[in-house]
Amino acid sequence: MPDFNPNSTFLFLLATIVILFVFAQAGFFLARSWRRAKALGLDTGMLRKVVFSSAVFTIAPAVSILLGVITLSKFLGLPLPWLRLSVVGALTYELPAASTAAAALGASIAETVTDPKVYTNIAWVMTLGIIPGVFYLPFLLPRIQGGLGKLQAKDKKWGELFIQAMFLGMISAFLGVVFARIGEGAAGWVPVLVMLVSIFLMLICGLLVKKLHIKWLEDFALPICMLGAMAASIPLTQLLTSQGGL
Amino acid sequence: MRTYDQTTHFSGRIWMLSAGVLMLMVPVAICVYYNAWPGLLPVLKGLLGVAPIFWTVGFIEILTYGPMLGSGGSYLGFVTGNLTNLKVPCALNAVQASGLKPGSEEAELVSTIAVAVSSIITTLIIILGVVMLSRLQPIIQSPLLAPAFANILPALFGALAVVFVSKNWKLAIGPIVFMVGLFMLVPALASSVGILVPVGSLLSIGLARIMYKRNWI
Numbered sequence: 001m002p003d004f005n006p007n008s009t010f011l012f013l014l015a016t017i018v019i020l021f022v023f024a025q026a027g028f029f030l031a032r033s034w035r036r037a038k039a040l041g042l043d044t045g046m047l048r049k050v051v052f053s054s055a056v057f058t059i060a061p062a063v064s065i066l067l068g069v070i071t072l073s074k075f076l077g078l079p080l081p082w083l084r085l086s087v088v089g090a091l092t093y094e095l096p097a098a099s100t101a102a103a104a105l106g107a108s109i110a111e112t113v114t115d116p117k118v119y120t121n122i123a124w125v126m127t128l129g130i131i132p133g134v135f136y137l138p139f140l141l142p143r144i145q146g147g148l149g150k151l152q153a154k155d156k157k158w159g160e161l162f163i164q165a166m167f168l169g170m171i172s173a174f175l176g177v178v179f180a181r182i183g184e185g186a187a188g189w190v191p192v193l194v195m196l197v198s199i200f201l202m203l204i205c206g207l208l209v210k211k212l213h214i215k216w217l218e219d220f221a222l223p224i225c226m227l228g229a230m231a232a233s234i235p236l237t238q239l240l241t242s243q244g245g246l
Numbered sequence: 247m248r249t250y251d252q253t254t255h256f257s258g259r260i261w262m263l264s265a266g267v268l269m270l271m272v273p274v275a276i277c278v279y280y281n282a283w284p285g286l287l288p289v290l291k292g293l294l295g296v297a298p299i300f301w302t303v304g305f306i307e308i309l310t311y312g313p314m315l316g317s318g319g320s321y322l323g324f325v326t327g328n329l330t331n332l333k334v335p336c337a338l339n340a341v342q343a344s345g346l347k348p349g350s351e352e353a354e355l356v357s358t359i360a361v362a363v364s365s366i367i368t369t370l371i372i373i374l375g376v377v378m379l380s381r382l383q384p385i386i387q388s389p390l391l392a393p394a395f396a397n398i399l400p401a402l403f404g405a406l407a408v409v410f411v412s413k414n415w416k417l418a419i420g421p422i423v424f425m426v427g428l429f430m431l432v433p434a435l436a437s438s439v440g441i442l443v444p445v446g447s448l449l450s451i452g453l454a455r456i457m458y459k460r461n462w463i
Contacts, residue, residue: 001280001281002279002280004280004282010279011276014272014275014276017268018268018269018272019369019373021264021265021268022325022326022365022369023366023369025261025265025322025325025326025365026322026326026362026363026365026366026369027362027366028257028261029318029319029321029322029358029361029362030358030359030362030363030366032254032257032318032358033318033355033358033359033362034355034359036250036355037352037355037356037359040351040352040355042352042355042356046344047356047359049343049344050340050343050344050356050359050360050363051359051363053339053340053343054336054339054340054359054360054363054364054367055363055364055367057335057336057339057364058332058336058363058364058367058368058371059367059371060398061328061331061332061368061398061402062332062367062368062371062372063371063375063386063395064331064395064398065328065332065368065371065372066371066372066375066382066386067386067387067395069372069375069376070375070379070383070386070387078376078379082372082376083272085327085328085372086326086327086368086369086372087265087269087325087326087327088265088269088324088325088326088327089327089328090327090328090329090330090331093296093300096295096296097292097295097296097300100291100292100294100295100296101288101289101292102292103292103295104287104288104289104291104292104295105284105288116276116280116282117282117283117284117285117288118284119276119280119282120273120276120277120280120282120283120284121284121288121289121292122292123272123273123276124273124284124289124292125289125292125293125296127269127270127272127273128289128293128297129293129296129297129300129301130300130304130327131266131269131270132301132304132305133304133305133307133308133324134262134263134265134266134269134324134325135262135263135266136304136305136308137262137308137312137320137321137324138255138258138259138262138263138321140305140308140309140312141255141258141308141312141317141320141321142255144308144309144312144313145312145313145316145317148313148349152349157458158455158458159349160347160348160349161414161417161454161458161463162451162454163313163348163349164348164410164413164414164417164454165417165447165450165451165453165454166310166313166314166447166450166451167314167338167348167410168410168411168414168417168418168421168422168446168450169421169443169444169445169446169447169448169449169450169451170310170314170334170443170446170447171403171406171407171410171411171418171422171446172418172421172422172424172425172446172450173421173425173439173442173443173445173446174330174399174403174439174443175403175404175407175422175425175426176422176424176425176426176427176428176429176442176446177399177425177429177435177436177439177442178399178400178403178404178429179426179429179430180429180430180433180435180436181433181436182430183430183433190393190397191397191399191400192400194397194400194401194404195400195401195403195404196404197401197404198400198401198402198403198404198405199404199405199407199408201405202404202405202408202409203408206408206412218343219343221343221405222335222339222343222402222405222406222409225401225404225405226398226401226402226405227401228401229397229400229401229404229405230394230395230397230398230401231394233393233394233396233397233401234390234391234393234394236393237393238393
Protein backbone atom coordinates (compact mmCIF):
# COMPACT_ATOMS: atom_id res chain seq x y z
CA MET A 1 0.00 0.00 0.00
CA PRO A 2 1.50 3.42 -0.93
CA ASP A 3 2.16 5.95 1.87
CA PHE A 4 -0.65 8.46 2.17
CA ASN A 5 0.07 12.01 1.10
CA PRO A 6 -2.75 14.52 0.48
CA ASN A 7 -0.65 16.07 -2.27
CA SER A 8 0.33 12.82 -4.02
CA THR A 9 0.72 12.49 -7.79
CA PHE A 10 -2.13 9.97 -7.78
CA LEU A 11 -4.55 12.50 -6.25
CA PHE A 12 -3.41 15.18 -8.70
CA LEU A 13 -4.05 12.68 -11.51
CA LEU A 14 -7.61 12.09 -10.26
CA ALA A 15 -8.21 15.85 -10.05
CA THR A 16 -6.86 16.28 -13.59
CA ILE A 17 -9.26 13.64 -14.98
CA VAL A 18 -12.27 15.35 -13.39
CA ILE A 19 -11.12 18.80 -14.54
CA LEU A 20 -10.67 17.51 -18.11
CA PHE A 21 -14.27 16.25 -17.90
CA VAL A 22 -15.42 19.78 -16.91
CA PHE A 23 -13.54 21.26 -19.87
CA ALA A 24 -15.05 18.67 -22.21
CA GLN A 25 -18.59 19.34 -21.00
CA ALA A 26 -18.16 23.14 -21.13
CA GLY A 27 -16.63 22.86 -24.61
CA PHE A 28 -19.47 20.61 -25.79
CA PHE A 29 -22.23 22.97 -24.62
CA LEU A 30 -20.35 26.07 -25.83
CA ALA A 31 -19.89 24.65 -29.34
CA ARG A 32 -23.44 23.32 -29.49
CA SER A 33 -25.15 26.52 -28.34
CA TRP A 34 -22.87 28.66 -30.55
CA ARG A 35 -23.84 26.61 -33.64
CA ARG A 36 -27.52 26.83 -32.76
CA ALA A 37 -27.29 30.57 -32.10
CA LYS A 38 -25.71 31.05 -35.53
CA ALA A 39 -28.40 28.89 -37.12
CA LEU A 40 -31.07 31.09 -35.51
CA GLY A 41 -29.37 34.16 -36.98
CA LEU A 42 -27.89 35.67 -33.81
CA ASP A 43 -25.17 38.17 -34.58
CA THR A 44 -21.58 36.85 -34.21
CA GLY A 45 -20.43 40.20 -32.81
CA MET A 46 -23.05 40.01 -30.06
CA LEU A 47 -22.06 36.41 -29.24
CA ARG A 48 -18.38 37.41 -29.05
CA LYS A 49 -19.34 40.20 -26.65
CA VAL A 50 -21.17 37.63 -24.49
CA VAL A 51 -18.00 35.48 -24.42
CA PHE A 52 -15.74 38.42 -23.57
CA SER A 53 -17.97 40.03 -20.95
CA SER A 54 -18.66 36.65 -19.29
CA ALA A 55 -14.92 35.99 -19.14
CA VAL A 56 -14.22 39.40 -17.58
CA PHE A 57 -17.14 39.01 -15.17
CA THR A 58 -15.83 35.61 -14.02
CA ILE A 59 -12.34 36.76 -12.96
CA ALA A 60 -13.09 38.20 -9.49
CA PRO A 61 -15.47 35.41 -8.31
CA ALA A 62 -13.03 32.80 -9.70
CA VAL A 63 -10.18 34.30 -7.67
CA SER A 64 -12.49 34.08 -4.65
CA ILE A 65 -13.04 30.37 -5.43
CA LEU A 66 -9.27 29.96 -5.69
CA LEU A 67 -9.06 31.46 -2.19
CA GLY A 68 -11.44 28.69 -1.10
CA VAL A 69 -9.14 26.07 -2.65
CA ILE A 70 -6.19 27.56 -0.78
CA THR A 71 -8.15 27.67 2.51
CA LEU A 72 -9.13 24.01 2.26
CA SER A 73 -5.67 22.98 1.02
CA LYS A 74 -4.24 23.68 4.48
CA PHE A 75 -6.12 20.63 5.79
CA LEU A 76 -6.75 18.51 2.71
CA GLY A 77 -3.81 19.18 0.41
CA LEU A 78 -4.46 20.75 -2.99
CA PRO A 79 -6.02 18.03 -5.22
CA LEU A 80 -9.25 17.33 -3.29
CA PRO A 81 -10.30 20.98 -2.74
CA TRP A 82 -9.30 21.75 -6.35
CA LEU A 83 -11.49 18.92 -7.57
CA ARG A 84 -14.39 19.63 -5.23
CA LEU A 85 -14.52 23.36 -6.02
CA SER A 86 -14.30 22.69 -9.77
CA VAL A 87 -17.23 20.25 -9.84
CA VAL A 88 -20.60 21.04 -8.22
CA GLY A 89 -19.07 22.35 -4.99
CA ALA A 90 -18.85 25.72 -3.28
CA LEU A 91 -16.79 26.68 -0.22
CA THR A 92 -19.93 27.30 1.85
CA TYR A 93 -20.71 23.61 1.49
CA GLU A 94 -17.26 21.97 1.35
CA LEU A 95 -15.90 23.44 4.58
CA PRO A 96 -18.75 22.23 6.86
CA ALA A 97 -18.78 18.87 5.02
CA ALA A 98 -15.03 18.40 5.65
CA SER A 99 -15.39 19.46 9.32
CA THR A 100 -18.28 17.10 10.13
CA ALA A 101 -16.64 14.20 8.26
CA ALA A 102 -13.37 14.68 10.15
CA ALA A 103 -15.24 15.00 13.47
CA ALA A 104 -17.05 11.69 12.78
CA LEU A 105 -13.66 9.98 13.14
CA GLY A 106 -12.55 12.13 16.06
CA ALA A 107 -10.23 14.19 13.88
CA SER A 108 -10.04 17.92 13.27
CA ILE A 109 -9.36 19.98 10.19
CA ALA A 110 -7.22 22.40 12.16
CA GLU A 111 -4.13 20.74 10.67
CA THR A 112 -3.24 18.70 7.59
CA VAL A 113 -5.02 15.34 7.46
CA THR A 114 -2.49 12.52 7.64
CA ASP A 115 -4.79 9.55 8.32
CA PRO A 116 -5.98 8.10 4.97
CA LYS A 117 -9.24 6.88 6.57
CA VAL A 118 -10.10 10.40 7.76
CA TYR A 119 -9.23 11.67 4.30
CA THR A 120 -11.40 9.13 2.48
CA ASN A 121 -14.24 9.77 4.92
CA ILE A 122 -14.03 13.48 4.09
CA ALA A 123 -13.94 12.67 0.36
CA TRP A 124 -17.06 10.47 0.69
CA VAL A 125 -19.04 12.97 2.77
CA MET A 126 -18.13 15.86 0.45
CA THR A 127 -19.21 13.81 -2.56
CA LEU A 128 -22.38 12.18 -1.21
CA GLY A 129 -23.51 15.39 0.43
CA ILE A 130 -23.57 17.32 -2.84
CA ILE A 131 -24.26 14.66 -5.46
CA PRO A 132 -28.08 14.32 -5.28
CA GLY A 133 -28.46 17.59 -7.24
CA VAL A 134 -26.65 15.96 -10.15
CA PHE A 135 -29.21 13.14 -10.19
CA TYR A 136 -32.29 15.33 -9.46
CA LEU A 137 -31.71 17.68 -12.38
CA PRO A 138 -32.23 15.35 -15.39
CA PHE A 139 -35.64 14.36 -14.01
CA LEU A 140 -36.83 17.70 -12.66
CA LEU A 141 -35.65 20.16 -15.31
CA PRO A 142 -37.82 18.99 -18.26
CA ARG A 143 -40.91 19.11 -16.00
CA ILE A 144 -40.11 22.60 -14.69
CA GLN A 145 -39.51 23.93 -18.18
CA GLY A 146 -42.61 22.22 -19.51
CA GLY A 147 -44.66 23.95 -16.81
CA LEU A 148 -43.06 27.31 -17.56
CA GLY A 149 -43.66 26.88 -21.30
CA LYS A 150 -47.36 26.14 -20.72
CA LEU A 151 -47.64 29.20 -18.47
CA GLN A 152 -46.12 31.46 -21.14
CA ALA A 153 -48.29 29.98 -23.88
CA LYS A 154 -51.46 30.51 -21.81
CA ASP A 155 -50.80 34.13 -20.82
CA LYS A 156 -47.74 35.77 -22.39
CA LYS A 157 -47.69 38.90 -20.22
CA TRP A 158 -48.08 36.93 -16.99
CA GLY A 159 -45.37 34.50 -18.20
CA GLU A 160 -42.92 37.41 -18.55
CA LEU A 161 -43.91 38.90 -15.18
CA PHE A 162 -43.53 35.45 -13.59
CA ILE A 163 -39.88 35.20 -14.76
CA GLN A 164 -39.14 38.81 -13.70
CA ALA A 165 -40.70 38.17 -10.27
CA MET A 166 -38.61 35.01 -9.87
CA PHE A 167 -35.36 36.92 -10.62
CA LEU A 168 -36.38 39.70 -8.22
CA GLY A 169 -37.13 37.15 -5.51
CA MET A 170 -33.58 35.80 -5.76
CA ILE A 171 -32.05 39.28 -5.84
CA SER A 172 -34.16 40.42 -2.86
CA ALA A 173 -32.82 37.54 -0.74
CA PHE A 174 -29.23 38.56 -1.50
CA LEU A 175 -29.97 42.24 -0.92
CA GLY A 176 -31.64 41.36 2.38
CA VAL A 177 -28.73 39.28 3.65
CA VAL A 178 -26.45 42.31 3.26
CA PHE A 179 -28.29 43.87 6.24
CA ALA A 180 -27.86 40.84 8.50
CA ARG A 181 -24.76 42.18 10.26
CA ILE A 182 -25.80 45.77 10.95
CA GLY A 183 -26.44 44.92 14.60
CA GLU A 184 -22.70 44.23 15.01
CA GLY A 185 -21.79 47.91 14.92
CA ALA A 186 -19.81 49.90 12.36
CA ALA A 187 -18.11 46.89 10.74
CA GLY A 188 -21.52 45.34 10.07
CA TRP A 189 -22.39 48.30 7.81
CA VAL A 190 -19.51 47.58 5.41
CA PRO A 191 -21.54 45.17 3.20
CA VAL A 192 -24.42 47.68 3.08
CA LEU A 193 -22.09 50.49 1.99
CA VAL A 194 -20.38 48.21 -0.55
CA MET A 195 -23.81 47.40 -2.00
CA LEU A 196 -24.66 51.13 -2.15
CA VAL A 197 -21.36 51.86 -3.97
CA SER A 198 -22.21 49.09 -6.44
CA ILE A 199 -25.71 50.55 -6.97
CA PHE A 200 -24.24 54.04 -7.43
CA LEU A 201 -21.68 52.82 -9.96
CA MET A 202 -24.38 50.99 -11.91
CA LEU A 203 -26.52 54.13 -12.02
CA ILE A 204 -23.51 56.07 -13.38
CA CYS A 205 -22.92 53.34 -16.00
CA GLY A 206 -26.61 53.46 -16.94
CA LEU A 207 -26.40 57.25 -17.43
CA LEU A 208 -23.23 56.95 -19.52
CA VAL A 209 -24.88 54.33 -21.74
CA LYS A 210 -28.17 56.20 -22.14
CA LYS A 211 -27.04 59.82 -22.28
CA LEU A 212 -23.56 59.57 -23.81
CA HIS A 213 -24.33 56.39 -25.84
CA ILE A 214 -21.20 54.55 -24.67
CA LYS A 215 -22.56 51.22 -25.92
CA TRP A 216 -19.54 49.03 -25.03
CA LEU A 217 -20.12 49.86 -21.37
CA GLU A 218 -23.41 47.94 -21.46
CA ASP A 219 -21.52 44.63 -21.68
CA PHE A 220 -18.98 45.44 -18.98
CA ALA A 221 -21.06 47.47 -16.53
CA LEU A 222 -21.60 44.57 -14.11
CA PRO A 223 -17.93 43.51 -13.75
CA ILE A 224 -16.86 47.18 -13.54
CA CYS A 225 -19.40 47.90 -10.76
CA MET A 226 -18.53 44.69 -8.93
CA LEU A 227 -14.77 45.35 -9.03
CA GLY A 228 -15.29 49.04 -8.15
CA ALA A 229 -17.43 48.17 -5.12
CA MET A 230 -14.97 45.45 -4.05
CA ALA A 231 -12.14 48.00 -4.25
CA ALA A 232 -14.22 50.47 -2.22
CA SER A 233 -14.70 47.83 0.49
CA ILE A 234 -10.98 48.10 1.38
CA PRO A 235 -10.98 51.76 2.59
CA LEU A 236 -14.54 51.37 3.93
CA THR A 237 -13.47 48.42 6.09
CA GLN A 238 -10.37 50.26 7.30
CA LEU A 239 -12.43 53.34 8.12
CA LEU A 240 -15.31 51.60 9.88
CA THR A 241 -13.32 48.98 11.77
CA SER A 242 -10.83 51.58 13.04
CA GLN A 243 -13.79 53.60 14.40
CA GLY A 244 -14.88 50.60 16.46
CA GLY A 245 -18.53 51.56 16.32
CA LEU A 246 -20.75 54.26 14.97
CA MET B 247 -36.92 13.94 -35.54
CA ARG B 248 -35.91 15.33 -32.17
CA THR B 249 -36.09 19.09 -31.59
CA TYR B 250 -33.04 21.07 -30.42
CA ASP B 251 -34.51 21.25 -26.91
CA GLN B 252 -35.09 17.48 -26.79
CA THR B 253 -31.49 16.77 -27.88
CA THR B 254 -30.27 19.25 -25.23
CA HIS B 255 -32.11 17.28 -22.54
CA PHE B 256 -30.86 13.98 -23.99
CA SER B 257 -27.19 15.00 -24.10
CA GLY B 258 -27.56 16.91 -20.83
CA ARG B 259 -28.80 13.78 -19.07
CA ILE B 260 -25.84 11.78 -20.38
CA TRP B 261 -23.38 14.45 -19.21
CA MET B 262 -25.05 14.78 -15.80
CA LEU B 263 -25.18 11.07 -15.13
CA SER B 264 -21.57 10.65 -16.36
CA ALA B 265 -20.52 13.50 -14.03
CA GLY B 266 -22.35 11.79 -11.14
CA VAL B 267 -20.64 8.46 -11.78
CA LEU B 268 -17.23 10.14 -12.23
CA MET B 269 -17.69 12.05 -8.95
CA LEU B 270 -18.55 8.81 -7.13
CA MET B 271 -15.54 7.04 -8.63
CA VAL B 272 -13.14 9.58 -7.06
CA PRO B 273 -13.59 8.46 -3.41
CA VAL B 274 -13.77 4.83 -4.60
CA ALA B 275 -10.41 5.22 -6.39
CA ILE B 276 -8.81 6.90 -3.33
CA CYS B 277 -10.10 4.14 -1.02
CA VAL B 278 -8.84 1.40 -3.34
CA TYR B 279 -5.44 3.04 -3.95
CA TYR B 280 -4.70 3.66 -0.26
CA ASN B 281 -6.70 0.64 0.91
CA ALA B 282 -8.39 2.98 3.40
CA TRP B 283 -12.15 2.46 3.57
CA PRO B 284 -13.64 4.67 6.29
CA GLY B 285 -16.60 2.36 7.06
CA LEU B 286 -20.29 3.07 6.66
CA LEU B 287 -20.91 4.54 10.11
CA PRO B 288 -18.39 7.45 9.95
CA VAL B 289 -19.67 8.36 6.47
CA LEU B 290 -23.28 8.34 7.74
CA LYS B 291 -22.30 10.34 10.83
CA GLY B 292 -20.57 12.93 8.65
CA LEU B 293 -23.49 13.03 6.22
CA LEU B 294 -26.00 13.51 9.00
CA GLY B 295 -24.45 16.92 9.69
CA VAL B 296 -24.71 18.24 6.15
CA ALA B 297 -26.99 16.10 3.96
CA PRO B 298 -30.41 17.18 5.32
CA ILE B 299 -29.65 20.82 4.50
CA PHE B 300 -27.65 20.36 1.31
CA TRP B 301 -29.92 17.76 -0.25
CA THR B 302 -32.83 20.15 0.33
CA VAL B 303 -30.91 23.16 -0.98
CA GLY B 304 -29.88 21.10 -4.05
CA PHE B 305 -33.54 20.40 -4.80
CA ILE B 306 -34.54 24.04 -4.24
CA GLU B 307 -31.70 25.33 -6.43
CA ILE B 308 -32.99 23.32 -9.36
CA LEU B 309 -36.49 24.75 -8.96
CA THR B 310 -35.13 28.30 -8.66
CA TYR B 311 -32.12 28.43 -10.98
CA GLY B 312 -33.26 25.89 -13.61
CA PRO B 313 -35.65 28.31 -15.32
CA MET B 314 -33.11 31.15 -15.06
CA LEU B 315 -30.25 29.22 -16.70
CA GLY B 316 -32.28 27.30 -19.28
CA SER B 317 -31.63 23.67 -20.25
CA GLY B 318 -28.02 23.81 -21.52
CA GLY B 319 -26.94 26.33 -18.88
CA SER B 320 -28.48 24.18 -16.12
CA TYR B 321 -26.91 20.90 -17.26
CA LEU B 322 -23.54 22.63 -17.29
CA GLY B 323 -23.96 24.98 -14.33
CA PHE B 324 -25.17 22.26 -11.96
CA VAL B 325 -22.05 20.21 -12.75
CA THR B 326 -19.53 23.04 -12.49
CA GLY B 327 -21.15 24.50 -9.34
CA ASN B 328 -20.74 27.95 -7.75
CA LEU B 329 -24.17 28.91 -9.05
CA THR B 330 -25.20 31.75 -6.74
CA ASN B 331 -21.92 33.63 -6.64
CA LEU B 332 -20.99 33.17 -10.28
CA LYS B 333 -22.93 31.18 -12.89
CA VAL B 334 -26.45 32.58 -12.32
CA PRO B 335 -25.43 36.30 -12.19
CA CYS B 336 -23.10 35.74 -15.16
CA ALA B 337 -25.93 34.21 -17.23
CA LEU B 338 -28.46 36.88 -16.18
CA ASN B 339 -25.97 39.62 -17.06
CA ALA B 340 -25.27 38.11 -20.50
CA VAL B 341 -28.97 37.79 -21.35
CA GLN B 342 -29.67 41.31 -20.10
CA ALA B 343 -26.75 42.89 -22.00
CA SER B 344 -27.66 41.10 -25.24
CA GLY B 345 -31.18 42.55 -25.05
CA LEU B 346 -32.90 39.19 -25.58
CA LYS B 347 -36.20 38.24 -23.98
CA PRO B 348 -35.61 36.04 -20.90
CA GLY B 349 -37.13 32.61 -21.42
CA SER B 350 -36.75 32.67 -25.23
CA GLU B 351 -34.60 30.08 -27.04
CA GLU B 352 -32.11 32.79 -28.03
CA ALA B 353 -31.77 33.92 -24.40
CA GLU B 354 -31.22 30.32 -23.34
CA LEU B 355 -28.40 29.93 -25.88
CA VAL B 356 -26.72 33.12 -24.66
CA SER B 357 -27.12 31.91 -21.07
CA THR B 358 -25.49 28.56 -21.97
CA ILE B 359 -22.59 30.31 -23.72
CA ALA B 360 -22.08 32.54 -20.65
CA VAL B 361 -22.11 29.57 -18.25
CA ALA B 362 -19.72 27.60 -20.50
CA VAL B 363 -17.25 30.50 -20.80
CA SER B 364 -17.50 31.15 -17.06
CA SER B 365 -16.84 27.47 -16.28
CA ILE B 366 -13.79 27.38 -18.57
CA ILE B 367 -12.35 30.64 -17.22
CA THR B 368 -12.93 29.58 -13.59
CA THR B 369 -11.20 26.25 -14.20
CA LEU B 370 -8.28 27.99 -15.95
CA ILE B 371 -7.89 30.53 -13.12
CA ILE B 372 -7.90 27.77 -10.50
CA ILE B 373 -5.32 25.78 -12.52
CA LEU B 374 -3.16 28.90 -12.83
CA GLY B 375 -3.59 29.59 -9.12
CA VAL B 376 -2.63 26.03 -8.17
CA VAL B 377 0.43 26.09 -10.46
CA MET B 378 1.57 29.50 -9.22
CA LEU B 379 0.40 29.00 -5.64
CA SER B 380 3.61 30.04 -3.91
CA ARG B 381 3.75 33.32 -5.86
CA LEU B 382 0.05 34.18 -5.73
CA GLN B 383 -0.78 33.14 -2.17
CA PRO B 384 0.79 36.19 -0.45
CA ILE B 385 -1.09 38.52 -2.80
CA ILE B 386 -4.59 37.05 -2.78
CA GLN B 387 -4.43 36.14 0.90
CA SER B 388 -3.07 39.53 1.95
CA PRO B 389 -5.05 41.22 4.75
CA LEU B 390 -5.34 44.31 2.53
CA LEU B 391 -7.42 42.46 -0.10
CA ALA B 392 -9.41 40.37 2.41
CA PRO B 393 -12.37 42.85 2.62
CA ALA B 394 -12.68 42.87 -1.18
CA PHE B 395 -13.18 39.09 -1.36
CA ALA B 396 -15.41 39.10 1.73
CA ASN B 397 -17.75 41.56 -0.01
CA ILE B 398 -18.17 39.96 -3.44
CA LEU B 399 -21.89 39.24 -2.98
CA PRO B 400 -23.00 42.79 -1.97
CA ALA B 401 -20.74 44.18 -4.74
CA LEU B 402 -22.40 41.88 -7.26
CA PHE B 403 -26.04 41.98 -6.20
CA GLY B 404 -26.13 45.77 -5.71
CA ALA B 405 -25.40 46.36 -9.40
CA LEU B 406 -27.58 43.44 -10.51
CA ALA B 407 -30.48 44.84 -8.47
CA VAL B 408 -30.34 48.15 -10.37
CA VAL B 409 -30.73 46.27 -13.66
CA PHE B 410 -33.73 44.23 -12.57
CA VAL B 411 -35.43 46.70 -10.23
CA SER B 412 -35.36 49.39 -12.93
CA LYS B 413 -37.29 47.03 -15.24
CA ASN B 414 -40.26 46.82 -12.89
CA TRP B 415 -39.83 48.62 -9.57
CA LYS B 416 -43.38 47.85 -8.46
CA LEU B 417 -42.59 44.13 -8.53
CA ALA B 418 -39.37 44.68 -6.58
CA ILE B 419 -40.57 46.67 -3.57
CA GLY B 420 -42.46 43.92 -1.71
CA PRO B 421 -39.82 41.16 -1.70
CA ILE B 422 -36.93 43.58 -1.03
CA VAL B 423 -38.66 45.21 1.97
CA PHE B 424 -39.63 41.77 3.30
CA MET B 425 -36.11 40.31 2.96
CA VAL B 426 -34.31 43.36 4.39
CA GLY B 427 -36.72 43.34 7.37
CA LEU B 428 -36.36 39.58 7.84
CA PHE B 429 -32.56 39.60 7.90
CA MET B 430 -32.45 42.65 10.18
CA LEU B 431 -34.80 40.95 12.66
CA VAL B 432 -33.23 37.47 12.41
CA PRO B 433 -29.54 37.90 11.43
CA ALA B 434 -28.88 34.18 12.05
CA LEU B 435 -30.80 33.44 8.84
CA ALA B 436 -27.81 34.75 6.87
CA SER B 437 -26.33 31.24 6.88
CA SER B 438 -29.55 29.90 5.29
CA VAL B 439 -29.79 32.40 2.45
CA GLY B 440 -29.92 29.52 -0.07
CA ILE B 441 -33.19 28.34 1.44
CA LEU B 442 -34.59 31.88 1.48
CA VAL B 443 -34.03 32.41 -2.26
CA PRO B 444 -37.12 30.36 -3.22
CA VAL B 445 -39.03 31.99 -0.34
CA GLY B 446 -38.22 35.36 -1.91
CA SER B 447 -39.21 34.07 -5.34
CA LEU B 448 -42.52 32.63 -4.11
CA LEU B 449 -43.36 35.85 -2.28
CA SER B 450 -42.40 37.91 -5.30
CA ILE B 451 -44.49 35.73 -7.66
CA GLY B 452 -47.46 35.85 -5.26
CA LEU B 453 -47.34 39.66 -5.01
CA ALA B 454 -46.85 39.94 -8.79
CA ARG B 455 -49.96 37.81 -9.33
CA ILE B 456 -52.06 40.04 -7.03
CA MET B 457 -50.82 43.22 -8.75
CA TYR B 458 -51.34 41.69 -12.21
CA LYS B 459 -54.91 40.66 -11.39
CA ARG B 460 -55.65 44.20 -10.15
CA ASN B 461 -54.01 45.75 -13.22
CA TRP B 462 -51.38 47.54 -11.11
CA ILE B 463 -48.58 46.31 -13.36
